Amino acid sequence: xxxxxxxxxxxxxxxxxxxxxxxxxxxxxxxxxxxxxxxxxxxxxxxxxxxxxxxxxxxxxxxxxxxxxxxxxxxxxxxxxxxxxxxxxxxxxxxxxxxxxxxxxxxxxxxxxxxxxxxxxxxxxxxxxxxxxxxxxxxxxxxxxxxxxxxxxxxxxxxxxxxxxxxxxxxxxxxxxxxxxxxxxxxxxxxxxxxxxxxxxxxxxxxxxxxxxxxxxxxxxxxxxxxxxxxxxxxxxxxxxxxxxxxxxxxxxxxxxxxxxxxxxxxxxxxxxxxxxxxxxxxxxxxxxxxxxxxxxxxxxxxx
Amino acid sequence: xxxxxxxxxxxxxxxxxxxxxxxxxxxxxxxxxxxxxxxxxxxxxxxxxxxxxxxxxxxxxxxxxxxxxxxxxxxxxxxxxxxxxxxxxxxxxxxxxxxxxxxxxxxxxxxxxxxxxxxxxxxxxxxxxxxxxxxxxxxxxxxxxxxxxxxxxxxxxxxxxxxxxxxxxxxxxxxxxxxxxxxxxxxxxxxxxxxxxxxxxxxxxxxxxxxxxxxxxxxxxxxxxxxxxxxxxxxxxxxxxxxxxxxxxxxxxxxxxxxxxxxxxxxxxxxxxxxxxxxxxxxxxxxxxxxxxxxxxxxxxxxxxxxxxxxxxxxxxxxxxxxxxxxxxxxx
Amino acid sequence: xxxxxxxxxxxxxxxxxxxxxxxxxxxxxxxxxxxxxxxxxxxxxxxxxxxxxxxxxxxxxxxxxxxxxxxxxxxxxxxxxxxxxxxxxxxxxxxxxxxxxxxxxxxxxxxxxxxxxxxxxxxxxxxxxxxxxxxxxxxxxxxxxxxxxxxxxxxxxxxxxxxxxxxxxxxxxxxxxxxxxxxxxxxxxxxxxxxxxxxxxxxxxxxxxxx
Numbered sequence: 001x002x003x004x005x006x007x008x009x010x011x012x013x014x015x016x017x018x019x020x021x022x023x024x025x026x027x028x029x030x031x032x033x034x035x036x037x038x039x040x041x042x043x044x045x046x047x048x049x050x051x052x053x054x055x056x057x058x059x060x061x062x063x064x065x066x067x068x069x070x071x072x073x074x075x076x077x078x079x080x081x082x083x084x085x086x087x088x089x090x091x092x093x094x095x096x097x098x099x100x101x102x103x104x105x106x107x108x109x110x111x112x113x114x115x116x117x118x119x120x121x122x123x124x125x126x127x128x129x130x131x132x133x134x135x136x137x138x139x140x141x142x143x144x145x146x147x148x149x150x151x152x153x154x155x156x157x158x159x160x161x162x163x164x165x166x167x168x169x170x171x172x173x174x175x176x177x178x179x180x181x182x183x184x185x186x187x188x189x190x191x192x193x194x195x196x197x198x199x200x201x202x203x204x205x206x207x208x209x210x211x212x213x214x215x216x217x218x219x220x221x222x223x224x225x226x227x228x229x230x231x232x233x234x235x236x237x238x239x240x241x242x243x244x245x246x247x248x249x250x251x252x253x254x255x256x257x258x259x260x261x262x263x264x265x266x267x268x269x270x271x272x273x274x275x276x277x278x279x280x281x282x283x284x285x286x287x288x289x290x291x292x293x294x295x296x297x298x299x300x301x302x303x304x
Numbered sequence: 305x306x307x308x309x310x311x312x313x314x315x316x317x318x319x320x321x322x323x324x325x326x327x328x329x330x331x332x333x334x335x336x337x338x339x340x341x342x343x344x345x346x347x348x349x350x351x352x353x354x355x356x357x358x359x360x361x362x363x364x365x366x367x368x369x370x371x372x373x374x375x376x377x378x379x380x381x382x383x384x385x386x387x388x389x390x391x392x393x394x395x396x397x398x399x400x401x402x403x404x405x406x407x408x409x410x411x412x413x414x415x416x417x418x419x420x421x422x423x424x425x426x427x428x429x430x431x432x433x434x435x436x437x438x439x440x441x442x443x444x445x446x447x448x449x450x451x452x453x454x455x456x457x458x459x460x461x462x463x464x465x466x467x468x469x470x471x472x473x474x475x476x477x478x479x480x481x482x483x484x485x486x487x488x489x490x491x492x493x494x495x496x497x498x499x500x501x502x503x504x505x506x507x508x509x510x511x512x513x514x515x516x517x518x519x520x521x522x523x524x525x526x527x528x529x530x531x532x533x534x535x536x537x538x539x540x541x542x543x544x545x546x547x548x549x550x551x552x553x554x555x556x557x558x559x560x561x562x563x564x565x566x567x568x569x570x571x572x573x574x575x576x577x578x579x580x581x582x583x584x585x586x587x588x589x590x591x592x593x594x595x596x597x598x599x600x601x602x603x604x605x606x607x608x609x610x611x612x613x614x615x616x617x618x619x620x621x622x623x624x625x626x627x628x629x630x631x632x633x634x635x636x
Numbered sequence: 637x638x639x640x641x642x643x644x645x646x647x648x649x650x651x652x653x654x655x656x657x658x659x660x661x662x663x664x665x666x667x668x669x670x671x672x673x674x675x676x677x678x679x680x681x682x683x684x685x686x687x688x689x690x691x692x693x694x695x696x697x698x699x700x701x702x703x704x705x706x707x708x709x710x711x712x713x714x715x716x717x718x719x720x721x722x723x724x725x726x727x728x729x730x731x732x733x734x735x736x737x738x739x740x741x742x743x744x745x746x747x748x749x750x751x752x753x754x755x756x757x758x759x760x761x762x763x764x765x766x767x768x769x770x771x772x773x774x775x776x777x778x779x780x781x782x783x784x785x786x787x788x789x790x791x792x793x794x795x796x797x798x799x800x801x802x803x804x805x806x807x808x809x810x811x812x813x814x815x816x817x818x819x820x821x822x823x824x825x826x827x828x829x830x831x832x833x834x835x836x837x838x839x840x841x842x843x844x845x846x847x
Contacts, residue, residue: 074479076428076450078458084431101431118425118481120375120495123405141484141493146378153378171485172478172539175450175630178556182545202547203556206516207523210547212485214556219478221488286491292520293488316784318753345773346697346780503773515767533762536772560762588783591756620759 001240003262004033005255006137006162008245009040009070011170012215013194016048022246023056027063029252031259032244035060036096038070040116042177042216043083044190057093069093071102073116073173074217096137107131115139115164115243116173120146122153135160137243140169140225143290144233151238160241163234165227166254166275167245168200168213168220169284169293178214199248210282221293223284226275229268229298230288231261249279306607308572309579311369311468312596315347315586320357322593327600330367332400333357333585334498339387340371341424342585343498354394367397371585373422374498375403385409392417400446401425402481411440420444423470424481424494430462437465444468446581448480453568453631457575466578471565472595473583474622475629477539477558485538489520501537508536517541526553534560534622560623566599566615568631569606591620657790658745662713668729669715680717680727683793690792697781699725704774707736710744721778738770753783 007026010019026035037056039046060067075084081101088095088105097103098116112135113119113128119136128136136159138147147163154161179201180190194201200213200220213220224247227234234242242262244254257274260266275283286295312328314320323331334340336348349357354370361368370391376384384406391399392414399417401407402424410419423446427433436442444466447456460467476483480494487493490505501519509516513529517536524541527533534540540560542553563583565572572580580603582595598615606612618626668676688695703722709732710716718730740747746765749755757779760766768775 073482074428074450075432076448077452077455081429081431084429099429099432100425100427100435101429104431104435116482118375118403118495120403121378121381121405123376123381123409124403125405127404127408139484141487141496142378149379169484169488171488172483174478174557176477176557178545182554182556201545204544204547204549205523206526206542206544206550206553208544208549209522211522211543212488214545219485219557287484287487290491292491293484294520295491315780318784318786344780345777346784503776506772507770508768508772510767510769515764527764530764533764535758586780587758588756588779589753591759594756619763620756622758622762 001160003235003240003242005031005258005262006034006036006241006243007032007251007255008164008167008243009036009038010246011041011168011218011220012198012200012246012248013042013045013192014198015195016052018198019049020052020056022251024059025252026255027059027065030255032065032255034066034068034241036068036070036114038072038087040070040072040098040114041173041218042194043072043077043080045192045194045216046083067093068096068112070096070114071098073098073170074175075099075101076175094134103131110134112160113137115162115170119150122150125150125154125157125159129154129157129159133159135162135241137162137164137241140164141287141293144230144237144288145290147234147239147288148237151234155238155240161239162241162243163227163239164225164243164245165231165234165258166243167224167247168222169225169287170218170220170245171212171293172219174217174219177217178219179216182214221284223282223294223296224275224279225285225287225293226272226283226296227285227288228258228261228271228275230285231258231268235262247279247281253278306603308569308577308603309468310596310599310603311579311581313473313582313585313587313592314357315342315344316589317349317353317357319585319587319589319592321360322589323596324361324364324366326593326596328366328596330369330397330579331357331361332369332371332581334371334373335387335390337383337387338377338496338498339374339384341373341422341494341498341500342371343374344586345503347586351390351394354390354396358395362395369398369400369420370396371400371422372406373400373402373424375495376406377496381405381409385413388414388417398444407436407440407442415441418443420446420468422446422481423448426450426479426481428479430459433459433463433465437463444579446470449476449563450479450630453571453575456572456577456631460576467576468579468581469565469572469577469631470563470583471568471572471580472563472599472617473587474535475558475561475563475583475627483539489522489538491520501535506536532560532623532625540622559625561625561627562621562623563629564615564617564621564626565628565631566602566612568628569602569612571631594620654745654748657748660790661744661748662710665710665717665729666714673728676729680729684725684727686793687787687789691785691787694781694785694787695725697784698778699723701774701777704738704771705734705736706774706778707732707734707739708747709739709741710747711741713744719778721774736770738768738772738774740766740768740775742766748789750779751782752787752789753785757783 094110096112096114098114115137151161177187179194183193194216200215203212210222257271287293289297309329312323314331314333372387388410400420400422402422419442421442426448446468486500492502494500505520507518515527517525539557543556544550701721706719708717716732718728720726
């Protein structure tokens with residue numbers, strides 16, 4: 001199977017115009033094979049995207065992209081449950097489940113398991129495959145050894161196995177909104193302050209050290225997870241889907257760079273160098289190297 | 305008959321005896337390895353100790369639940385499967401699981417074993433809970449600490465499954481089992497290694513009369529002279545939202561505070577919650593004895609329709625303050 | 637740091653007993669300090685052996701830890717203790733600036749409460765009555781290991797150590813009176829080390845050597 005690039009859902013609260021234009025440009029210019037769309041962080045934001053959703057999906061599909069709809073990460077309140085059920089009524093598009101409730105409702109339908117469902121081992125993959133999942137996107141915190149085992153076993157089970165290779169690592173989800181809290185607001189009267197931070201709200205330690213990034217109810221890494229230099233290893237393990245998570249930078253350029261690595265036209269380290277030129281945000285690959293996620297490990301020397 | 309079961313933590317055999325003697329209906333505990341979410345140095349039970357614990361508890365009509373609630377490591381499932389096998393063999397009354405693959409294993413290999421869904425599975429809606437019940441015959445769900453009492457009530461009305469809720473102790477502001485903050489800073493996580501903000505990566509530094517707590521190279525709090533301290537968990541740290549430096553950092557996620565839902569007993573009963581859980585397998589036996597005894601007195605008074613005595617436990621808890629947390633969702 | 641004083645009249649018998657024990661511990665530490673590593677070391681070795689015999693599970697666990705030193709500093713006592721865990725398990729009196737991988741500081745009474753699992757270590761830490769520095773995992777391992785025991789330091793010693801076997805229960809029952817006696821004894825205690833060493837060595841080595 002030919003390796004493919006997946007563009008994950010936009011996690012941030014971008015103005016609807018910007019959101020639409022972003023996907024128009026992705027449709028026209030980005031060498032990605034699949035695009036996952038949907039508001040998965042906060043159900044309060046979803047109504048803003050609804051009016052342009054059909055247009056965006058149509059445009060991406062017309063450009064030959066495989067379009068998936070993603071379900072929300074945390075579904076607890078009645079409002080969130082209703083939104084999830086409404087979303088799953090659309091049976092024209094394949095779904096990516098990010099919560100066990102959505103997975104329950106997707107039984108018998110073609111679906112993918114998103115990175116927010118805890119897939120930590122081959123026994124879980126076997127159970128998911130047995131229920132009809134066709135692809136599994138692995139949680140960001142898995143180290144290389146686990147990824148290797150799961151890629152092998154997952155592929156044998158007929159699953160298409162995916163790993164996030166670019167973008168802030170999702171670290172936590174909550175029922176509370178930390179954007180609202182940081183601004184002294186309640187969640188219900190949040191004034192959508194998360195819209196002020198299109199790449200997440202930076203959070204530093206008491207010593208002024210950059211540390212995390214807050215996106216409403218979600219907490220992300222400060223640095224961008226970047227596994228460009230690990231692409232060869234991931235391919236050798238059997239990973240065939242590579243996820244790019246949208247950030248506030250030229251995602252078309254990012255997609256082209258990773259595409260070039262998959263096509264054997266550029267080296268991973270070369271792309272790492274380009275990413276460093278594109279952004280002041282540090283790059284991180286610690287999770288994959290079984291270190292603190294915040295770390296960046298240089299690629300190990302090739303075996304003699 | 306008391307409307308609630310009281311589920312109490314034990315980090316070692318002495319704490320188990322303390323919990324049983326203080327009036328627990330059930331004690332939950334873990335094996336001394338990475339198969340449980342309190343994998344701390346010097347804590348937890350060997351197989352022989354579990355056997356003794358079961359004998360001690362059963363002789364006093366108290367149940368024992370074994371938490372095997374981390375996510376088995378890919379390529380190394382045996383320790384988790386063995387833990388389930390041994391818990392069943394040693395006559396534990398239930399195992400508390402989170403991983404789909406392990407639930408599947410337990411349901412297939414131990415059809416008689418009672419399965420509880422750990423809070424680490426973060427099953428927060430009726431659809432998810434029904435799936436766990438139907439797929440694995442899960443009998444009880446420990447609810448994540450993100451739901452309000454009315455949401456719990458509706459959930460119980462919709463799904464025929466026992467629900468257990470945390471009423472006292474430490475509090476995760478994040479959805480449990482879906483948090484990698486610890487491994488981001490240290491490489492070790494609740495899901496993989498059963499540790500959050502592990503002691504091996506914690507350092508306390510005096511800064512004059514203040515006390516700084518550092519985790520994996522990040523300063524996560526500075527407590528002023530005499531200010532009550534908290535656990536060195538990331539989500540209870542002070543940070544600077546917006547980035548940069550600030551003389552006035554904030555508790556961005558949660559203050560060092562402790563859950564106490566005692567005042568909600570009538571609501572929890574009306575919501576048809578069946579079991580109340582006390583957090584704290586990492587706490588000392590003195591704490592276990594005091595908290596369990598206080599809750600026992602309160603539940604007994606409640607069952608008799610008498611006024612519920614308030615708990616004088618402020619001195620025991622993180623930050624010296626208590627909250628009803630998500631149940632009343634003050635932040636909405 | 638300040639000494640609350642005996643205040644025996646206002647306290648329950650349990651507190652009075654603990655007060656005596658705190659006094660005894662402080663006096664013991666001071667004495668062991670003055671005795672130096674020879675006789676003082678002998679005293680502490682003996683103490684460890686007594687506890688080991690009564691709490692084999694905990695001592696096996698401490699012996700399995702990686703080799704490390706823990707400074708236990710009762711801030712209101714004349715000296716501190718250095719506990720070495722791992723294969724070379726040992727206890728020595730030391731100055732409060734001794735080099736160690738980890739340090740626990742707190743009032744003598746609180747440290748005794750902690751040792752015997754009468755109080756929750758986390759709670760003490762939250763209230764800032766206990767301060768810790770260095771290898772936090774080592775401190776946690778020690779705390780959790782000791783908390784798993786039902787340890788009663790003075791009863792353990794009393795049960796094992798000949799001359800103290802009868803004296804300690806009496807001391808606990810008659811806390812107020814014994815405090816007075818202790819105070820008197822301290823005033824009259826001669827400073828020269830020779831005297832203390834001779835007496836202590838006789839008392840310590842007595843039961844074990846079958847004298």
